[in-house]
Amino acid sequence: MTPTPLGGPPRQPTIKEVAALAGVSPMTVSRTLAGGKNVRQDVQDRVFEAVASLGYHRNENARSIRPGQTSGLVGVAITNLGNPYYGNFALGVEEVASHYGRRIVLGNTGEELSRERQLIADFIGRQVEGLIVVPSGGDSGHLQREMLRDTPLVLASRTVAGVEADAVVLDDIGGAYRGTSALLDAGHTRVAYLGNVTSVFTGQRRYEGYERALAERGIPVEPSLVRRGQQDVATASAAMRSLLDLEHPPTAVFSANNRNTIGALQEIGERIRTRSQVPLPSIVSFDDFELADMMPVPVTVIDHDPRELGREAARLLFARLLDSAEPAPARSVEMPTHLRVARP
Template identity: 65%
Template sequence: MPEGQRKSKQPTIREVAAHAGVSPMTVSRTLSGGVYVRPDVQERVLRAVRELGYHRNEIARSLRPGQSSGLIGVAITNLGNPYYGNFALGVEEVAARHGRRIILGNTGEDPARERQLVSDFIGRQVEGLVLVPSGRSGEHLSSDELGGVPLVLASRSLDGLDADTVLLDDVGGAAGGTRALLDAGHTRIAFLGNARSVFTGERRFEGFVRALAERGLVPDDALVERDQQDVAAAETATRRLLDLDHPPTAIFSANNRNSIGVLHEVARRLRSGAALEAMPALASFDAFELAGLMPVPVTIVDHDPRELGREAARLLLARLGPEPSVEPSRRVEMPVRVVTAT
């Protein structure tokens, strides 16, 4: 366990009251909506809450002294993505074997929502957290900020944050998927990825560039589309690529939402009478729905999101056992494999 974890003590409502110069009842009323509390007093209370790092305890009254909540907070970035549904099932599977339940929240790739969600989880007395980070900052995830609650990062890491982390081989997988396209004879290969601020987006682009460099090629800026966070944006980006005077003959997609965007645009063009031979081959990091029905060749950089969730939960439970691990934080990188779907 990272040094110092579980040692810090969360401030109490009485400490917040003393810091703000008000009564504990005034703090409670402010946090319950501010009824009968003057705006200037509310501001003093909220400032004290921020300065002390207080997290409202939503379930303490339901717990007997010494009793734990049995809850693990799981924060993902896209609740609508089946990938993260399977990831959460993996966490739940391992948690249930240890007599614990999960509560699930969605950040929508919004760091502000992530901060609020984590604060809510802490307020509900979770015993541990599994988080897919939505940004690059981890200041709100330090042991002091979390009151010593153990944390595991999944799929993405954060520079400067000492926490157990489980990742995929993003660079190697992206390179392998791109090599499959190169081996099939493609040299004009486009890249579809998500925001540059997303850890996996950067790593998968690195793998894409690496595979091209091995063949003496460099990415064509006109064929690189990034910042697509959903299917609709990926479909629009694919349309731009295929409308070029010299469109790509293949596309490497950095995640399943981008891949489905490609599928939508290819299907639209075929319905409009485009020739199948004019459609690009696809390599997708992550399997995606209906991949086996794609009318063009598809290569999948495959892995099991449920196993990723299981591994994250195992790392967390090692910190929560009868004899919690005090080992330094661990970084696990799980393998991927390149397979042909059609």
């Protein structure tokens, strides 16, 4: 951070100072912060290191906000704008924000840390009053209080190690445990796992619930039945194909999120159309999804309300914004899930 003048407010670093520290031109800094088009990745990395070192933020609203005014904006960063789950989550945030006369600014990170870092910087540059972030994981430097200029932050669905912030998460472990247990109680012993990358907070917790249910019944995890790393429908479909092509395929599948479930069902649908002789597995899905009750095989859902998750995240944020008392310790709220058993 640029040194503070004696007796005055901190002076914000300039784009020229960022450029000098990174060893690039001010134009390259601007291009990097605007998306990095035609800027090499190693150059972008140097620019972002300089930005972090100096605590630089673009002030997008400087000309439109008069002294004493606030922007009236809440920045919301989600990981997958194409997933209806996050659309409902954003609607919940918006519902509470509008009650307080605020609007939301929505951005998509695509589970990429560099995009998340850039998006947060843009939000701070627009002088948002608060931030609600579904974090992608990894390095947390851009989410530290000093980098956010003390802008209140709420983490939603996931937490990040080393970030002291209010958070609202789901009962990921308990939900996955109950879902896997339901399959075991139905007599299945070869239960496969479909999930996202191990570094994702929810993926790790849901795998833990799956593992715990198997361990309680003395069933070891079989590595050939575990597929982790699928972030979209296409890769989930390919993972399901590899499971069904095993010499001894699973008789049931626990899916850790709705994108993995839809990918699995796409492959099952293909098997039905080609009249494959492979027995079709039972499925438990963490997260509801479109037309879940109309699938070619029954799908039991570990259900919860993403809109209520968004509302709760917004309530935590406005509790911070409106509390004039001394800062309280970070709060963490865990929201319940319930098992919606598929009709045979």
